[in-house]
Structures are given as structure tokens and as C-alpha cells.
Amino acid sequence: MSPRITRARAAAAAVALCALLAGCAGNNAQAGPAGSDNRFIGGAGDVQQIAPADRKAAPQAAGATLTGARASLADLRGKVVVVNFWASWCAPCRGEAPSLEQVYQENKPKGAEFIGVDFKDAKENAKAFERRFKVSYPSFFDADGQIGLAFRDVPPNAIPSTLVLDRQGRVAARIIGATTYSKLNPVVGKVLAEK
Template sequence: MVALSVASSTALAGCAGSSASGPDGSGNRFVGGDGNAQEIKVADRKAAPQAEGTTLEGKPLKLAELRGKVTVVNFWASWCAPCRGEAPSLEQVYKENKAKGVEFVGVGFKDSRDNAKAFERKFKISYPSLFDESGQITLAFRDVPPNAIPSTLILDRQGRVAARIVGATTYSKLGPLVAKVAAEK
């Protein structure tokens, strides 16, 4: 599928809180009180990989098929406490934006299918999640890596990473970022 480096796998070794801080030298800015959300200037955006896989329900899903829509990609695991904490906020932002053409895709990282499905039932997650038991889908994002679980990427309509939130997100952080990217034409 995609050649992957061993160094990338260590970046996703466990749950993280707020691990990113300050400007990264590119002029992109970090937003939010804890500094873990990064907006990426249009000129500096990189294309998301052509990641694909099967959902927890066994249906094929390709991110490339969502091009033309703003897409939120959330990397999570049932064993991750911060992932459980952010799940209601993600679902709320999804419900408020799906009629506006914003898509959400979860990526269940290094988890069992049964535990991941139980997580989605418990938190009433209504958007699809790719099953990434081996971590290969997550590692395909090495050009703009999620860096930790949980992490959330917001892709613009051209399929480029427009924002990244490392660590757990909140409704008040994710909602405005999604709205900003969705307002771009």
C-alpha cells in the first residue's frame, strides 16, 4: 500500500494530551488555549495521502472519494482515555455540519474490531471509521502526521491538510476550525 518508516511508528505509540506547542517556523499558527491546534496557510498545505481501507462495518472507504468536501479525519482508539473524552464533541460538530457537506471519518488505530465497535456504540458515533488495526492507514499520513492519539486533521476541499489538532479536541476548538475551512471557496 504505502512504504512506511519505522520512525513514524514511534510517534503514535500512545495517547497524548497537548503535545504540540508554539509556531513551527512555517508561519502557521497554533490556536486554542492549550496551543495544540494548528491552522495551515493555504500556500503551505500538503495533500493528504490517498489512504483507504475498510470501515468497522467492512465497507470500503477511500479518502480520495471525499475530495471536493471538507473532511475531518480523527485518529482514535477505544483504549485511549482522551479519545473517549473528545468523542461527544466530535459527534456534535459532525451532526451540526453534515448538512453543509462536511464529512467526518474516524481512524480506529491499533484496536480490535470488537472494542472499536463498542466505542462507537457507547458514544453514538454516526460517521464511519476506518479499521486500522495494524496502524498502516495512520502511518500513511507521515507528511503531516497526526503525531499522537487522539489527533484530528481537517482537510480542505482539495484534499489538503488545512488544520491539525494534536491531542484531544473540544467542541469550542473544532467547531470554529471546521467552519473556517468550510467557508473557503
């Protein structure tokens, strides 16, 4: 690979990292894509729902979890999947963790799965976070940020961010910034009700 391509990839990764880190610092979210079924207002934690015709496929992300097991979004196709981007060093992530776990517990029997993406974190700190907040769903260990970068077509844009994937593996909704039970649960319910 040429040095020019390597530098270009490094620059793109740095820009994406800055955008993700800005979310944890409290910046407002950006407007959603044109054509989306927009309840998205622009502030952190607002919900952007995407009409089925405008949905983009999520990447086929795969990798090791914090426990060392192998996980893949492709293995979850056919289920509604909530993908939460988080890090132990992110204060809003600590605030939303109980809500995410509650929505997971209530919707797992209905066919929903959750998977976290622990972004740019130390593994022991991330494991301590999961123990402290009793997180029972798996998380990819994304120390180098490659899984986060794979979502470039519908980027999370911030830490924390949450994506809801429909049964076809397409992004049906995005929440940039910390979420709550009252924001996430109705979205998951709506996507679960789709046929």
C-alpha cells in the same frame, strides 16, 4: 525485498507507532511546520491552522471501515473532511467523542464529512466504543497502522489527533491531542467558508 529494507521499514513503523502512542499518554504536542498560520501554541489539543499556500495534500488513504465497507479519502474530495485518529483504549479519545459527533452533526448539512482512523485496536472493542458514544460517521479499521503511517507528510503525531482537510484534499488544520467542540467547530466553519 532485501532484509535491510525490511528492517528499515520496520524501524520506521516502530518510531511512528511510539510517537502516536505518546500522545495518548499525555505528552505535549510539537511545534507545527514553518510558514503555517499559527495559532498553534504547543500544548495538547491546540489548533494549528495552515495557510492555503503552505498546505500539503493528504494521502489517498483507502481501506475497510469497522463495518466492513470500503472507504476512500479520494471519494470525499470536494468536501471539507475531518479525519480523527482514535482508539478504544485511549482515554482522551473517549472524552472527545461526544464533541466530534456534535460538530459532525452540525456541519454535515453544510458539506463536511468525518472519517475516523481506528488505530492499532481490536475490532470488537472499537465497535463497542462507537456504540457507546453513538458515533455515526465511519472509521477506517487500521489494525496494522498503515493508514496512520500514510499521513507522514503531515503526521497526526498522537492519539487522539484530528486533521481538517480542505475541499482540495489538503491538510488545513491539525489538532494534536483531544479536541473539544469549541476548538474544532470554528476551524471546520472557517475551512467550509473557503472558496
